[in-house]
Amino acid sequence: MTARLIFPIAVAVLAPFASAQSDLDVLPVQGNVYMIAGAGGNITVQIGDTGVLVVDTGLAQDSDKVIAAIHKISNKPLQYIINTHFHADHTGGNAAVRKAGVTITGANVTGNLTDARQGAAIIAHENVLDRMSAPTGKQSPTPPDSWPTDTYTTGQKEVYFNGEPVQAIYQPAAHTDGDSIVFFRHSDVVSTGDIFVTTSFPYIDIEHGGSIQGEIDALNRIIDLAIPKHEEEGGTYIIPGHGRVCDEFDVVEYRDMVTIIRDRVQAAIKKGMTLEQVKDAGYTKDYDARYDTKTGIGSASSFIEAVYKSLKK
Amino acid sequence: MRPAIFLLLSVPAFSQFAGSFTAASAVDLSGNWSPVIMEDQPERIPGPELVNYAGLPITDGARMWAESWDASRLTLPEHQCQVHVAPYIYRGPLNLRVWDEKDPQSQQVIAIKQYISTYEQTRTIWMDGRPHPSPNAVHTWMGFSTGKWEGNILTVYTTHIKQGWVRRDGLPESDRATLVEHFIRHDNHLTHVSIVTDPVYLTEPLIKTQDFVLNLQEGQNWLYPCEYVEEVSGRPKGEVPNYLPGQNPFLHEYADKYHLPLDAALGGAKTMYPEYQLEMKKAH
Numbered sequence: 001m002t003a004r005l006i007f008p009i010a011v012a013v014l015a016p017f018a019s020a021q022s023d024l025d026v027l028p029v030q031g032n033v034y035m036i037a038g039a040g041g042n043i044t045v046q047i048g049d050t051g052v053l054v055v056d057t058g059l060a061q062d063s064d065k066v067i068a069a070i071h072k073i074s075n076k077p078l079q080y081i082i083n084t085h086f087h088a089d090h091t092g093g094n095a096a097v098r099k100a101g102v103t104i105t106g107a108n109v110t111g112n113l114t115d116a117r118q119g120a121a122i123i124a125h126e127n128v129l130d131r132m133s134a135p136t137g138k139q140s141p142t143p144p145d146s147w148p149t150d151t152y153t154t155g156q157k158e159v160y161f162n163g164e165p166v167q168a169i170y171q172p173a174a175h176t177d178g179d180s181i182v183f184f185r186h187s188d189v190v191s192t193g194d195i196f197v198t199t200s201f202p203y204i205d206i207e208h209g210g211s212i213q214g215e216i217d218a219l220n221r222i223i224d225l226a227i228p229k230h231e232e233e234g235g236t237y238i239i240p241g242h243g244r245v246c247d248e249f250d251v252v253e254y255r256d257m258v259t260i261i262r263d264r265v266q267a268a269i270k271k272g273m274t275l276e277q278v279k280d281a282g283y284t285k286d287y288d289a290r291y292d293t294k295t296g297i298g299s300a301s302s303f304i305e306a307v308y309k310s311l312k313k
Numbered sequence: 314m315r316p317a318i319f320l321l322l323s324v325p326a327f328s329q330f331a332g333s334f335t336a337a338s339a340v341d342l343s344g345n346w347s348p349v350i351m352e353d354q355p356e357r358i359p360g361p362e363l364v365n366y367a368g369l370p371i372t373d374g375a376r377m378w379a380e381s382w383d384a385s386r387l388t389l390p391e392h393q394c395q396v397h398v399a400p401y402i403y404r405g406p407l408n409l410r411v412w413d414e415k416d417p418q419s420q421q422v423i424a425i426k427q428y429i430s431t432y433e434q435t436r437t438i439w440m441d442g443r444p445h446p447s448p449n450a451v452h453t454w455m456g457f458s459t460g461k462w463e464g465n466i467l468t469v470y471t472t473h474i475k476q477g478w479v480r481r482d483g484l485p486e487s488d489r490a491t492l493v494e495h496f497i498r499h500d501n502h503l504t505h506v507s508i509v510t511d512p513v514y515l516t517e518p519l520i521k522t523q524d525f526v527l528n529l530q531e532g533q534n535w536l537y538p539c540e541y542v543e544e545v546s547g548r549p550k551g552e553v554p555n556y557l558p559g560q561n562p563f564l565h566e567y568a569d570k571y572h573l574p575l576d577a578a579l580g581g582a583k584t585m586y587p588e589y590q591l592e593m594k595k596a597h
Contacts, residue, residue, distance in 0.1 A: 025449050037449045198488075220551050223391060231432050231539055232394040233454055233475075245451040250488070252391045253476050259553040260381060267557050283558070286378035289513040290487055 024062075024069050029245055030237045031187025032162055034073055039066050040089030044191040044239050046184055047074040048162025052101070055082045055182045055191040055239075057093030066093055067100045077102045080159060082168050083124035083148060084193025084241065085176045086131035086208070094146035098122055103149075123157055124148035125170050127178030131208060171195060171218035175202070175241075177209020179218060183225055190225055191239040196251055198243025200298025201284070201291045202258055204306040212262050212310040219255040223248060257287050265307045275308050340465045340498050342425065346409040346525035353523070357406050361482040363563040366580030367573070375485055375514035376579055380561045382483030383554035385545070394539035396432040396454040398477030400492045400509045403523050407431040408535060425460060425467070430535045438469050445472050452488050467496040479514065487513035501527035516582050 025037040029044075036043040039058030043066060046053040052074050058066050070078060078101030083091050101120025129148045134140040140147075150157075157168040157180075164186030171179040175194045182191040194203060195218040204210040222238065226248035229235035238246040264283040273281070284292065284300040292300040350357060363384070366376060386392055397405055408430040413422045414437075427436040438460040445457055456474035460467055471492040479486045490511035497504040503525040510518045556562075568578040574593055583589050 025447050027447060027449055035449070216551055228394070231396050231434070231454070231537075232391065233396065237451065244449045247451065248391060249395065249475060250452070252389075256386070256553045256555075259551065260555045263553075263555060264557060281558075282377075286374045286381060286485075289372065289374050290489070 024065055026069050026073065027245060029187075029239060030189050031184065032164065033184050033187045033189040033237075033239075035239050035245060036066060036069050038062075040092060041084075041087070041194065041241050042191075042239055042243070044182065044189070045070055045073055046162055046164075046166065046187070047076065048164075049076070050079070050162045051076045052078040053080040053082070053159070053161050053166065054078065054097065056084055056090040056193065057081060057097040059089050060092035060096070063093040063096035067097060070097075070100075077104075078120050079103060080161060081120050081122045082157075082166075082180065082182050083122060083128050084182065084191065084195075085179050086124075086128045087176070087194065087205075088142075090193065090241070091128075091132065091142070091146060094122055095143060098145065098149075119145075121150050122146075122148045123150045123152070123159070123168060125168075125178040125180055126151040126153045127176070127209065131176070131178060169221070171214065171221060173209055173211040173214035174204075174218035175210050175215060176205045181218065181222060181225075188227075188236045189239060190222055190236060192222055192241060192251075194241035195219065196222060196238065196240045196246075196254060197298070198240050198246065198250065198254070199291075200242070200293045201287070201300060201303035202306075203297040204303070204310060206306050206310050206313075210306070210310075211313070212258075212307045216255065216259055216262060219251060219258060222251050223255060226251065257291075261287070261303070262307055262311070265304065266311055269308070269311055275305060278308055279304050339462065340467070341413075342411045342467065342496060342498060342503070343413060344411060345528040345531065346411065346503055347528040348403075348405075348407060348409075349524040349526060350406055353404065356404055356480075361480050362567045362570075363482050364561070364565075364578055365482060365567040366480070366484055367577050367584050369479060369484065369580045370515050370517045370519055370582035370585060371479065371484060371580050372514050372516055375479070376581075377558070378485045378514070379483035380564065381555045381558070383556055384483075385554035388544040389553070390541040390543070393541040393544070394432075396434060396477075397481070398474050398486060398490075399436065399455045399458075399471055400474070400486060400490065400507055400519075401478045401481070402429055402431060402434065402454075403505055403507065404521075405431040408528070408533075409525060410535075428535075431537055432539070433537045438467075445470075456492065463495075465498070467494075469494040469496070479509070479511070479519065485514050487511050489513050490515075503527070 024039055027035045029035050032046050032048050034045040036045060039062035041056050041058060043058050044055035052070060081097060098119040103118050103121045129151050132142040132147050155170055159166045164184060167183045168180040169183060171181055179193055179195055202215055204212060204215055226236035228248050232249045234247055236248060238251055240246060261284055265278055268278045279301055288300050410428040412426050414424040414426050416423050423441050425438040425440060434455055436455045438458040440460050450473060452473045452475045454475050456471040458469050458471040460469040474490055476488045477486050478484060490509055493508040495506040504522060506522050508518050508520050565575060568575045574596060577584055577593060
């Protein structure tokens with residue numbers, strides 16, 4: 001598959017996750033953090049005296065609505081975008097949202113301070129830039145003004161913003177090969193990207209470096225970060241890539257489901273079953289009525305296929 | 314009963330709240346209530362037996378979920394303090410305290426509050442006509458409840474409930490379940506009717522009743538602190554105890570113990586109705 005083809009296919013594949021409503025749903029989550037739903041992937045917004053930081057930017061076509069919604073929450077300058085991964089329902093609004101923001105640089109600004117304005121900084125794991133760009137001379141799958149401007153290759157990227165530490169924590173080979181979960185340490189909120197969703201089975205993009213074990217490891221990392229307030233409820237809140245606001249226990253039930261289905265497929269492989277036999281075995285029947293989108297990504301069939309292929313690697 | 318209050322709140326002086334407050338109660342549910350614990354006693358203590366799903370309108374998916382469930386899952390730290398959800402918690406051995414939350418200016422009832430001793434849960438039943446939250450809002454063990462008086466019956470509608478139990482031997486209730494309840498006071502006796510609708514794990518609504526008696530003494534056992542501990546040393550990180558399909562060693566235990574056909578123990582809507590006795594006789 002050439003780089004030129006990746007972007008249109010990615011958009012088509014992500015159709016089930018597309019924006020399904022005209023009005024966005026803006027919810028206060030906890031502390032400085034809000035969630036915007038309805039623009040493709042969920043968007044996390046952190047506000048404060050310093051400015052605005054967002055995690056993901058939704059679909060390109062919803063950018064105007066997203067920017068308007070952000071401005072309703074805060075009129076402070078939008079300074080940071082963090083991308084949890086490269087898929088278009090989470091990065092499609094990068095260019096427009098970046099343009100609506102501003103980077104305040106550190107030292108060495110000469111002349112008018114407006115010279116330093118270059119749109120919001122876009123932070124992501126290096127692999128996100130690799131997926132969104134292309135080597136010099138080749139056609140990139142996404143326009144350059146949507147690319148991450150500030151990438152990291154080590155375990156995490158840290159920002160202290162609006163009076164709280166914000167960590168982008170790399171999760172290797174999970175939903176993709178460039179996943180970050182974002183932890184707002186003072187507000188006590190974790191934004192997970194598509195490692196965790198409440199609307200479907202996991203979409204493990206094994207063509208772009210995802211894997212079932214990485215997905216399970218990432219879900220367990222989210223559970224490790226979360227601390228419930230009382231009787232396994234509240235405390236740390238979780239913003240999924242798609243779906244409703246959650247807390248630790250919601251992630252626990254989802255982790256259990258993913259692990260149990262992995263165990264079943266693993267046992268089937270040991271018995272020598274083919275992919276088609278595994279698909280026909282009904283190994284997701286106990287979760288289908290809750291999570292099966294029937295077609296495309298997030299469906300039981302695509303999930304089983306991804307688990308099988310990932311375990312056979 | 315407090316008919317005087319009912320009349321007072323109905324006079325035009327309070328009409329400014331019309332539309333924002335529902336009609337006031339004719340019945341006062343306030344007080345400490347204790348369960349009639351011998352009612353459905355095995356369900357409460359020691360709790361339901363494994364693979365006893367009889368009389369419950371469960372889906373095939375729910376049955377598979379339960380057959381995969383290994384009770385050892387409750388030893389995982391993040392499951393140890395798992396609370397019984399609102400549709401299930403009243404079957405526990407609990408004390409129940411009920412009181413009204415009133416607007417300080419108008420003295421109208423804003424909410425009916427309940428403290429449930431098991432798992433230290435506080436329930437709020439909003440009586441001021443507020444809407445239910447967005448579908449994207451967080452779910453809780455007790456859910457989001459609104460109530461209204463229908464004559465002398467308090468009817469409550471609850472959404473936003475976490476995933477929990479239909480029965481705590483592994484039968485799941487999904488986070489898409491909704492609950493309708495009726496609280497009916499007969500002097501010092503309180504009947505609680507619950508109707509659970511779950512599009513994921515039930516094929517038809519599950520209707521249950523349970524009873525409480527007024528406890529004039531301050532009850533005991535109001536606390537239920539829970540802090541997880543390491544129950545299984547050396548368990549590999551990320552392990553989730555479960556039975557692979559067809560490998561639940563307890564599948565026949567309940568049916569064999571009570572000389573029931575396995576089909577009956579495995580439940581489903583058909584096992585709720587008297588006609589099922591004829592079917593069992595034909596088969597056996």
